[in-house]
Amino acid sequence: MEVGKISGLHIFEEKGKPGIEKDKVKVLKGGGIEGDRHCFDKDRQISIVTGDTLAWMQKQEVEGLCFQKFKANIIIEARGTDIRGTRIKAGDTVLAVEGKKRCFEGCRRCQEEMDCMLKESCYYASAVSDGELHVGDLIHYDYNWNRYVRQMLVPGIGRKEQERLKNASVLVIGAGGLGCPVLTVLSEAGLGRIGIVDGDVVEETNLNRQFLYSPSDLGKNKAACAGRWVKAFRPDCRTSMYTEWFTEENGASIMEDYDLVIAAVDRVPTRLLINQMAVSLHKPFIDGAIDGFYGTVTAVLTKESPCLACMNPEGKEPLHVSSSLGTTTMIVGALEAQSALMYLAGIPSQNGSVLSYDGIYGTLEEIPVKKNAHCRVCGNRHI
Numbered sequence: 001m002e003v004g005k006i007s008g009l010h011i012f013e014e015k016g017k018p019g020i021e022k023d024k025v026k027v028l029k030g031g032g033i034e035g036d037r038h039c040f041d042k043d044r045q046i047s048i049v050t051g052d053t054l055a056w057m058q059k060q061e062v063e064g065l066c067f068q069k070f071k072a073n074i075i076i077e078a079r080g081t082d083i084r085g086t087r088i089k090a091g092d093t094v095l096a097v098e099g100k101k102r103c104f105e106g107c108r109r110c111q112e113e114m115d116c117m118l119k120e121s122c123y124y125a126s127a128v129s130d131g132e133l134h135v136g137d138l139i140h141y142d143y144n145w146n147r148y149v150r151q152m153l154v155p156g157i158g159r160k161e162q163e164r165l166k167n168a169s170v171l172v173i174g175a176g177g178l179g180c181p182v183l184t185v186l187s188e189a190g191l192g193r194i195g196i197v198d199g200d201v202v203e204e205t206n207l208n209r210q211f212l213y214s215p216s217d218l219g220k221n222k223a224a225c226a227g228r229w230v231k232a233f234r235p236d237c238r239t240s241m242y243t244e245w246f247t248e249e250n251g252a253s254i255m256e257d258y259d260l261v262i263a264a265v266d267r268v269p270t271r272l273l274i275n276q277m278a279v280s281l282h283k284p285f286i287d288g289a290i291d292g293f294y295g296t297v298t299a300v301l302t303k304e305s306p307c308l309a310c311m312n313p314e315g316k317e318p319l320h321v322s323s324s325l326g327t328t329t330m331i332v333g334a335l336e337a338q339s340a341l342m343y344l345a346g347i348p349s350q351n352g353s354v355l356s357y358d359g360i361y362g363t364l365e366e367i368p369v370k371k372n373a374h375c376r377v378c379g380n381r382h383i
């Protein structure tokens with residue numbers, strides 16, 4: 001995701017002296033800007049402010065203490081985006097952005113609780129790598145490897161597997177009870193690109209399990225709300241929101257663009273439609289279903305895998321509305337996401353079987369399933 005661009009660069013050589021305007025500056029790994037007096041400080045080596053805030057400061061009649069004290073090395077044009085705690089890529093370098101600037105207690109603006117844009121849009125950063133910054137450089141969020149240090153300690157998941165996840169894309173159809181845990185796990189694990197499809201809006205009866213939403217989201221589209229959460233949690237993740245129902249008309253064009261498809265929907269006809277499209281577009285596909293204390297996960301990952309239509313040729317649907325328990329959706333959604341992550345990372349995973357979860361006995365059983373040679377969806381064809 002794009003943050004904005006660099007509109008000004010300044011070096012401050014000595015305390016009290018005015019800054020020197022530059023077209024380009026060098027940054028040093030672990031430090032700041034070459035020639036700047038804070039370059040080799042322990043932290044807060046590089047200061048950043050938005051152009052809007054500078055313009056606002058110039059207009060203020062009641063000045064704050066920071067107005068004299070804060071000197072920005074980098075001026076950025078950005079649209080009110082909070083970059084705190086992120087890594088941003090500009091030019092050929094990456095900056096780790098620390099917290100925001102703190103207020104001085106002696107500041108009149110602070111004492112009188114006056115509004116202050118400086119609180120919102122001044123940051124400190126240090127350079128993650130050597131490189132150059134230029135006026136006009138576009139700024140993007142960068143993949144923050146540091147977030148996956150613990151994950152890469154898991155046997156079987158190293159730098160190579162994480163790199164695969166970084167480059168992978170998943171389409172999640174349904175942002176409800178199963179979709180919420182699926183999206184959370186995929187985002188946490190560092191997936192590079194996520195698409196979310198849902199035409200539904202958030203309702204009160206969803207809030208016993210759909211934990212990405214709060215009462216203030218009632219009536220809002222689920223794909224839009226869930227996408228907003230993913231973007232805030234992982235600004236570097238390329239996120240697309242499709243605020244429409246997945247149908248025969250739009251399905252193929254949406255699905256085409258992704259490496260793997262996850263179905264997190266409750267209706268059998270929609271699950272079978274997704275199954276059919278995934279088979280015909282040769283997309284590996286993972287399905288999840290729940291009812292009360294029970295749930296299943298089916299992975300259709302290769303041409304040898306039995307598909308959903310092999311198991312339910314008539315497309316039978318339960319006659320009752322599925323009851324939904326937050327623990328079941330959380331567990332089954334997480335199992336779907338785990339299956340997807342293992343496949344994408346290149347780790348052998350469940351395939352050609354149904355994982356069956358029983359919440360009353362707390363068991364998980366893998367049930368082998370045979371491919372139906374006469375299946376109307378995958379029979380006698382190669383996916």
Ligand SMILES: [Zn+2]
Pocket residue numbers: 306307308309310311372375376377378379
């Ligand atoms: Zn089949």
